Amino acid sequence: MEPLIRIEDVSHVFRGGRRSGVHALDAIDLEIAENEFVVLVGRSGCGKSTLLRIVAGLLRATQGTVSLADEVVTSPRPDVSLMFQRSALLPWRSVFDNVMLPVEILKLDKTLHRVKAEALLRLTGLDEFSESRPYELSGGMQQRVALCRALIHDPDVLLMDEPFAALDALTREDLSLELQRIWNEHRKTILFVTHSIQEALLLADRIVVMSPRPGRIASILELKTPRPRSLGVDATDELNDVSARLHELLFARDLTIEAEPAAGAAAARDS
Amino acid sequence: MSKVTRLDEGVGAASGAHPPLPAAAGEATNVQAIVLLPPESRLGRVTGTVWRFLLPVLTIFALVGVWWLAVLVMDWPPYVVPSPADVWNEFLDKRELLPEHVWTTLGETLQGYLLAIAIAVPVAVMIAYSRFLEATIYPALVALNAIPKIAIAPIFIIWMGFGPGPKIAIVVLICFFPIVIATATGLKSTPDELVELVRSLSASPIQQFFKVRLPASLPYVFVGLKVGITLAVIGAVVGEFVGATEGSATSSSPRVRTRTPRSRS
Numbered sequence A: 001m002e003p004l005i006r007i008e009d010v011s012h013v014f015r016g017g018r019r020s021g022v023h024a025l026d027a028i029d030l031e032i033a034e035n036e037f038v039v040l041v042g043r044s045g046c047g048k049s050t051l052l053r054i055v056a057g058l059l060r061a062t063q064g065t066v067s068l069a070d071e072v073v074t075s076p077r078p079d080v081s082l083m084f085q086r087s088a089l090l091p092w093r094s095v096f097d098n099v100m101l102p103v104e105i106l107k108l109d110k111t112l113h114r115v116k117a118e119a120l121l122r123l124t125g126l127d128e129f130s131e132s133r134p135y136e137l138s139g140g141m142q143q144r145v146a147l148c149r150a151l152i153h154d155p156d157v158l159l160m161d162e163p164f165a166a167l168d169a170l171t172r173e174d175l176s177l178e179l180q181r182i183w184n185e186h187r188k189t190i191l192f193v194t195h196s197i198q199e200a201l202l203l204a205d206r207i208v209v210m211s212p213r214p215g216r217i218a219s220i221l222e223l224k225t226p227r228p229r230s231l232g233v234d235a236t237d238e239l240n241d242v243s244a245r246l247h248e249l250l251f252a253r254d255l256t257i258e259a260e261p262a263a264g265a266a267a268a269r270d271s
Numbered sequence B: 001m002s003k004v005t006r007l008d009e010g011v012g013a014a015s016g017a018h019p020p021l022p023a024a025a026g027e028a029t030n031v032q033a034i035v036l037l038p039p040e041s042r043l044g045r046v047t048g049t050v051w052r053f054l055l056p057v058l059t060i061f062a063l064v065g066v067w068w069l070a071v072l073v074m075d076w077p078p079y080v081v082p083s084p085a086d087v088w089n090e091f092l093d094k095r096e097l098l099p100e101h102v103w104t105t106l107g108e109t110l111q112g113y114l115l116a117i118a119i120a121v122p123v124a125v126m127i128a129y130s131r132f133l134e135a136t137i138y139p140a141l142v143a144l145n146a147i148p149k150i151a152i153a154p155i156f157i158i159w160m161g162f163g164p165g166p167k168i169a170i171v172v173l174i175c176f177f178p179i180v181i182a183t184a185t186g187l188k189s190t191p192d193e194l195v196e197l198v199r200s201l202s203a204s205p206i207q208q209f210f211k212v213r214l215p216a217s218l219p220y221v222f223v224g225l226k227v228g229i230t231l232a233v234i235g236a237v238v239g240e241f242v243g244a245t246e247g248s249a250t251s252s253s254p255r256v257r258t259r260t261p262r263s264r265s
């Protein structure tokens, strides 16, 4: 099938205070099919957010191109939606008006989307809070509002940068399940960054593991286990295998470093 | 080393030495929600409003009481520290003088204040949006603000005569700066994620300004306006001290002057 998002040979160097600059991404090649759920994992600082911002058109890669439905991405597009670690809600607007922000900015039909906003708030269990202010909500509820806002204009692509990272483990699992459910109802192409192996296992069709400095794709793991998935006792063999592989890939670098001074490695094992 | 033992070490590391990877969660509790939420109950809200009006009034009464008590206890002569009663009687004596002069001062204050806002806000927008203007106008403004306004008040009188003009000019000058600084700071401190959000929705610069930057800056702007209005009153009074025929400062300044040796001779 023709891929929806095509990332070709993308490299990015941040020119900043340091003379050499920060080589954040190096020759990233990735194709994402329509309605595919791709999860990016990798250590802090390996360029996940940078890649996401390039795909979103917020940042121009120093080299290479990103194309979406065969068009080269040069600036933000209305059919792509972003969600961040912090909910980025406007504190002076009610929940409902926050959800309607994209409709106002993109000048879409208001009456039609009011109905949609109500439906989305109901879907995420927030219908009672539509007139509340963001600060009256818990962190998890705020992220739900941000999710509604990201979905209101029915984008084809959803880019999510650690959307649940600021939440406690329980809320986070709730929201991953909810995202699974929503994704089952309205299929979208999703590129999702996370630090949580669990989240990756629950959500992904493919898990892209990145390695740092410069950011490269270290490995791509496919998951075929049908949804809804669950971890723990009823996890499938495939999920267990991939989980093991992920641990191995993400900690591999550390093991080689710790293996050099024998005492250090022993201490790390004991702790 | 076999794969299995490496895997075990990996898991051990995950639970022990490397907390950031599996769960960096739980650190972002919502402080704002805790601090900003007032204790909510219908009764609580009503008494809350009453208290909000009552407390400042009570505070003023208490302060006047302390003043009166101090005068009684310390037995200062009334020309050094008059008691609240003396002040009140004097006020009743001269009450036909006041409205006109207060009106003049109020007019100067408000005109100057509004003019200052009208100039300061656009200047702040320019400073916030242009690196070049920030590098040029901003230092000039800081330097200008370092000049004591009271010292240059007489020059305004020379330039503009004894009408309301110089007083308004002094008001503008004195409250312009805090409004510019506060507004520019507010406009520049829009949280990055909000800017990124509207950018990702391909908002036009105008939409960006009115939907996000301006509302986000309002808390700062109001701090500036608040500081500005108190300074505006000071500015008007200073203007009148230096050279005025009417306004509230004239009704207090002649008495000061009659006690200076020069005006007696």
Ligand SMILES: Nc1ncnc2c1ncn2[C@@H]1O[C@H](COP(=O)(O)OP(=O)(O)OP(=O)(O)O)[C@@H](O)[C@H]1O
Pocket: A014, A015, A016, A022, A023, A024, A042, A043, A044, A045, A046, A047, A048, A049, A050, A051
């Ligand atoms: N605006 C910037 N200016 C300069 N360097 C930057 C900038 N943004 C990111 N970097 C650098 O690029 C590299 C990748 O950053 P990025 O934010 O993409 O990492 P990440 O994988 O998202 O990390 P995390 O998991 O911690 O969010 C880092 O080394 C960082 O220092």
Ligand SMILES: [Mg+2]
Pocket: A048, A049, A050, A161
């Ligand atoms: Mg990041």
